[in-house]
Amino acid sequence: MSQRTLDRRTFVKATGAGTLVGLAGCLGGSNGSDDTDSSGGNGSDGATNVAIVYPVAGLGDQGFSDNAQEGLMQAEEELGISHSAGEPDSNSEYADFHNQFASSQDPDYDLIIGLTFDQVTPIETVSADFADQNWTLIDAAVEGRDNVSNISFTEHQGSYLAGTLAAHIATEGFESETVSASGEGVVGFVGGARNPVIERFEAGYEAGVEDFDESIEFRSAYAGEFNAPDQGQSIAESMYSEGADVVYHAAGGTGIGMFEAAQQAGRPAIGVDTDQSQTASDYSDVIVASMTKRMDSAVFTTIENVVNGDYDGSSDVQLGLADGAHELVYGQEIGSAVSDSAQEAVTTTREQIIDGEISIPETVDE
Amino acid sequence: MIEDMNLTRIENTTLTRRRIGLLALAIVAVVALLVSPYRDGITSIVNVGFFNTALVLSVPITLAGIGGLYSEKSGVINIGIEGFLIAGAFTSVLVTGATAGSLGADNAVWLGLLAAVVVGSVGALVFGVVCIRYKADQVIAGLAVWFIFLGLAPFLSRVYWGNINSPTVATFNQVAIPILSDIPWIGRLLFTNYPTTYIMLIVVPVAWYVLKHTSFGMWVRASGEHPESLDTAGINVNRVRYVSIMISGALSGIGGAALTLSTVGQFIGQGQTIVGGDGFIGIVAYLMGNYNPLGTFAAALLFAGLDALQLRLQQIGLDIAPELFGAVPYVAVIIVLVLFGYTRIPANAGENYESGDD
Numbered sequence: 275m276s277q278r279t280l281d282r283r284t285f286v287k288a289t290g291a292g293t294l295v296g297l298a299g300c301l302g303g304s305n306g307s308d309d310t311d312s313s314g315g316n317g318s319d320g321a322t323n324v325a326i327v328y329p330v331a332g333l334g335d336q337g338f339s340d341n342a343q344e345g346l347m348q349a350e351e352e353l354g355i356s357h358s359a360g361e362p363d364s365n366s367e368y369a370d371f372h373n374q375f376a377s378s379q380d381p382d383y384d385l386i387i388g389l390t391f392d393q394v395t396p397i398e399t400v401s402a403d404f405a406d407q408n409w410t411l412i413d414a415a416v417e418g419r420d421n422v423s424n425i426s427f428t429e430h431q432g433s434y435l436a437g438t439l440a441a442h443i444a445t446e447g448f449e450s451e452t453v454s455a456s457g458e459g460v461v462g463f464v465g466g467a468r469n470p471v472i473e474r475f476e477a478g479y480e481a482g483v484e485d486f487d488e489s490i491e492f493r494s495a496y497a498g499e500f501n502a503p504d505q506g507q508s509i510a511e512s513m514y515s516e517g518a519d520v521v522y523h524a525a526g527g528t529g530i531g532m533f534e535a536a537q538q539a540g541r542p543a544i545g546v547d548t549d550q551s552q553t554a555s556d557y558s559d560v561i562v563a564s565m566t567k568r569m570d571s572a573v574f575t576t577i578e579n580v581v582n583g584d585y586d587g588s589s590d591v592q593l594g595l596a597d598g599a600h601e602l603v604y605g606q607e608i609g610s611a612v613s614d615s616a617q618e619a620v621t622t623t624r625e626q627i628i629d630g631e632i633s634i635p636e637t638v639d640e
Numbered sequence: 641m642i643e644d645m646n647l648t649r650i651e652n653t654t655l656t657r658r659r660i661g662l663l664a665l666a667i668v669a670v671v672a673l674l675v676s677p678y679r680d681g682i683t684s685i686v687n688v689g690f691f692n693t694a695l696v697l698s699v700p701i702t703l704a705g706i707g708g709l710y711s712e713k714s715g716v717i718n719i720g721i722e723g724f725l726i727a728g729a730f731t732s733v734l735v736t737g738a739t740a741g742s743l744g745a746d747n748a749v750w751l752g753l754l755a756a757v758v759v760g761s762v763g764a765l766v767f768g769v770v771c772i773r774y775k776a777d778q779v780i781a782g783l784a785v786w787f788i789f790l791g792l793a794p795f796l797s798r799v800y801w802g803n804i805n806s807p808t809v810a811t812f813n814q815v816a817i818p819i820l821s822d823i824p825w826i827g828r829l830l831f832t833n834y835p836t837t838y839i840m841l842i843v844v845p846v847a848w849y850v851l852k853h854t855s856f857g858m859w860v861r862a863s864g865e866h867p868e869s870l871d872t873a874g875i876n877v878n879r880v881r882y883v884s885i886m887i888s889g890a891l892s893g894i895g896g897a898a899l900t901l902s903t904v905g906q907f908i909g910q911g912q913t914i915v916g917g918d919g920f921i922g923i924v925a926y927l928m929g930n931y932n933p934l935g936t937f938a939a940a941l942l943f944a945g946l947d948a949l950q951l952r953l954q955q956i957g958l959d960i961a962p963e964l965f966g967a968v969p970y971v972a973v974i975i976v977l978v979l980f981g982y983t984r985i986p987a988n989a990g991e992n993y994e995s996g997d998d
Contacts (some may be wrong), residue, residue: 330910334805361804363794364911401900494952498962500677501805502915503904508693509951515689520757527805527908556808 307631322353322581324570325375326387326573327360329370331466331500336554337547338569340498342389345573353581354382368396376404378420385580387573389413391469397422408585410576412569413471425572426460428592429471429524430478430634431627432600436522436544436565437461437482438443438623439602442616443542443562444490444519450611452559453542455519460491462513462521464532466500470637475524475546482623485632493518494638506531520562522546533557538597542608551605561605562612568599596628607630658979677892681956690948695829697944698937699840700725700915703895704922705929705936707846707888711956713851713931714884715864715877715988716771717778718764721787722919725879727763728756728896729914730793733907734800737809745810749901752809753836756897757890763789764889768882774993786919794909802908812836836898840937843891847933860884864986866991877993878916892919910935917966924973930983943969 298550326346333339353366358381368388375386386407390526391414401409408421408582440461446456461483465472476494483490493513497505506528510521514535521536522544525528529546536543537560545554545564554561570587572593579585593599603622604612626632673682674988711718731828736752743751767785770776794804801807812834821831830841845976851857862870867877897913900907921943922936929935950965976984 332804334801334803334906335806336808363804416778474662492953496952496962497951499911501908501910502699502914502916503906504899505909505951506698507903508948509955511693512685512948512952512955514682517686527906530808530906534811554808593988 301566311553313361319368320356322385322577323381324349324355324357324385324387324577324580325360325378325383325385326357327362327371327375327389327393329390329392329500329526330362330365331526331528332361333563335500336530336566337545337550338526339389340553340594341548341567341569342387342573345570346577347579348570348574349581353578355577355581358383365392365419367512368393369400372396372400372409373403376400376407385409385410386578387412391471402425408580408587412576413571415590419587420552423585423587423589425576425593425600426471427567427589428557428594429474429567429571429600430481430636431524431595432565432567432602433475433524434482434485434627434632434634435595435602435620436563437479438486438620439563439612439616440520440522440544440621441483441490441612442487442619445487445611446561446616448501448519448611451541452563452608453536453562455541458517458519459487459489460513460517460519462492462510463492463494464506464509464513464521464523464525464529465494465496466525466528467498468496472524473594474497474636475636477638479522480530480638481634485621491517497525500528502528503534504529507535510535510543511539514541520544522565530554530557532589533560536560545605549603549606551609556594558605558607560608562608563602563604566601570592571599594628595624643720643907662975662979678956678958681958682953685949685952685956688825690952691829691945692833693948693951694941696834696837698940698945699834699837699898699902700895700918701925701940701944702924702937703843703891703898704919704935705925705940706817706843707891707895708771708919708923709926709929709931709933709936710847710851710860710884711881711888711985712890712926712989713864714860714881715854715867715986715991715993716768716783716881716885717990718767718885718888719779719782719920719923720764720767721781721888721922722915723785723787723789724760724889724892725896725899725915725919726761726913728893729900730789730797730896730907731759731893732756732897733806733809733900733905734796736901736905737806747813749810753894753897753900756893757993760889760891760893760895760896761886762889764885764892765882767889768885770994771885772878778990781990790913793907797907797909806907806909809905811903813900834898834902836902838895839894840898843894844933845935851933852895853880856880856883861986861991863993864867864988867988871993871995877995881993895922921969923968927973927983928976931986943972 329338346357375383386409388411394414394416397411401419401422410423412425416422443455444459444461446458448455448583461477480492495509506525510532513521520542522548523532542562543560547567550564551558551561645979666702708718710719735755736748739751740748770781771778796808798804817831821827863877863880870877926936927940928939946959946965946968
């Protein structure tokens with residue numbers, strides 16, 4: 275018995291030590307990237323300092339985060355700001371990064387940008403302690419703070435257009451040199467983690483499909499994570515193998531798996547956030563269109579506001595189709611194969627949405 | 641003696657009763673699903689595609705599990721296989737990405753797989769030296785292996801690609817085996833698949849045969865059960881253990897490469913990396929399979945099947961939290977270990993062996 279107790283104690287010790295090593299690794303990594311990121315602009319005195327905290331799914335997703343980084347780079351080039359970035363490894367690290375940036379004196383950050391729904395609570399907590407620090411939360415909203423401005427999107431509107439296109443493909447079929455769909459009347463949706471933002475994608479997309487033709491079968495599944503391409507692939511594989519003509523994703527890095535499945539099935543897929551036929555160019559042969567969500571312009575605009583002294587900490591902006599924040603862009607390689615009738619339908623639907631003629635649900639009804 | 645026998649008999653009756661109970665529960669659950677309104681949906685999602693997904697998802701679990709099984713059978717508990725999976729996943733993407741330009745995608749993926757095997761074996765050798773030569777506690781050293789690769793792989797990917805996630809590299813294509821792939825159902829399932837899946841399908845029976853029917857297999861078992869007798873027979877116990885540990889590293893390397901090169905060709909460094917606990921499920925699989933490679937494969941297939949099922953149940957509107965399915969392997973192993981207790985850990989697993997010779 276005493277032997278066993280001892281073993282357990284050593285086990286706990288080892289786990290503790292291991293965790294410390296792991297933590298040290300994280301800190302080392304992020305500090306490293308801070309240094310390289312901020313060194314660019316430190317030379318110019320009085321430059322605006324911006325910190326950004328990426329979501330866990332992070333850079334390299336060939337979509338969301340990479341697009342946000344582009345906005346940051348644009349701001350560096352055009353506005354001469356310097357910037358630091360935090361790349362957390364898990365949801366529990368968000369608050370640490372915000373705290374660290376908010377309490378930093380050298381440099382003193384003029385703005386901290388948080389991204390996604392997962393950072394609502396961390397920013398809510400930290401922003402209460404640093405009343406002088408300005409935040410912008412993009413893609414979600416923190417209520418009742420005058421030092422946190424919010425920028426969100428109307429993903430359901432943009433996704434409705436993706437739904438319109440998908441419905442056309444599912445009824446008319448689709449032919450290009452690389453992919454073909456026979457018009458089985460089945461469409462699919464791959465979600466990352468289930469949250470209100472991703473559900474807006476799904477709800478809008480589903481409405482777009484159903485408003486066109488109620489008989490189309492709608493399949494949807496969530497991988498539970500934004501960084502699980504293997505899961506995304508098996509979800510999409512199952513959809514394609516059960517007749518899906520086209521699948522759309524709102525799953526960040528998980529969605530890359532959907533493209534892989536599309537390539538193997540030889541069917542079209544719809545990308546998200548950026549024109550993925552360019553950003554995920556390995557898969558441009560299956561990407562019929564992408565529903566863009568201009569993270570880059572959201573990041574750039576909020577930084578521009580700070581630089582120009584127009585920052586308003588209580589503002590709550592929602593960007594939509596009318597602002598050009600969402601757009602359905604056809605793929606570079608196979609987008610031209612989309613039928614004229616589908617393209618026309620997308621164009622007219624877009625105008626109808628902007629004119630407020632179509633009401634689109636923001637939540638998925640179970 | 642008679643008392644002993646009675647005790648065994650009583651134990652056996654209880655065990656049998658518990659097994660029957662579990663079987664009955666499983667039958668009730670299946671019947672309940674089949675009479676539920678979801679019946680049509682469920683029968684429609686359990687098709688070739690479902691079994692194919694389960695088979696592909698089971699590859700890293702099975703390979704890591706069989707590797708861990710060899711190591712533990714030889715007397716060295718290797719809970720670091722999760723770490724070796726990470727090493728394999730990372731290395732395969734790194735090498736494939738770096739060589740695709742000069743060698744062409746088709747050769748680069750094989751080189752990536754080979755590199756994953758080499759890194760897995762060498763890493764396992766180092767782990768073996770730490771455990772055998774320097775007599776480190778195997779569980780602690782195994783944990784260290786996991787933590788080291790959990791930190792090192794994302795760190796190196798940040799250094800090499802400037803990002804915690806790698807870009808996508810070339811991947812294996814599914815290969816249809818001529819003639820055999822034309823068999824209905826089986827052909828699609830077993831003979832139109834990734835090279836790594838074929839490797840697993842070969843490794844499983846070979847590992848079973850080697851362990852049960854060859855002298856090397858006997859040495860491995862003896863080394864974990866009764867090293868003294870092996871030593872007496874003139875076989876170097878520690879050499880057998882080194883080889884077994886390296887087998888576990890090599891198989892985990894293939895498993896890790898299967899996770900990246902047979903999917904999208906990307907290494908994900910966030911959180912628990914792209915491996916996300918497959919190594920631990922592998923350990924669970926060989927425990928449930930009672931150190932039998934065939935049983936390990938069956939258990940891995942079961943866990944992978946549940947995962948594949950979860951992704952499909954959502955599509956027919958039966959939305960069960962994925963986290964709940966994720967917990968199934970761990971709950972299952974506790975039930976198996978506690979209620980059935982047929983899993984027998986090798987007598988000398990975790991014990992260092994010192995030959996009286998030197």
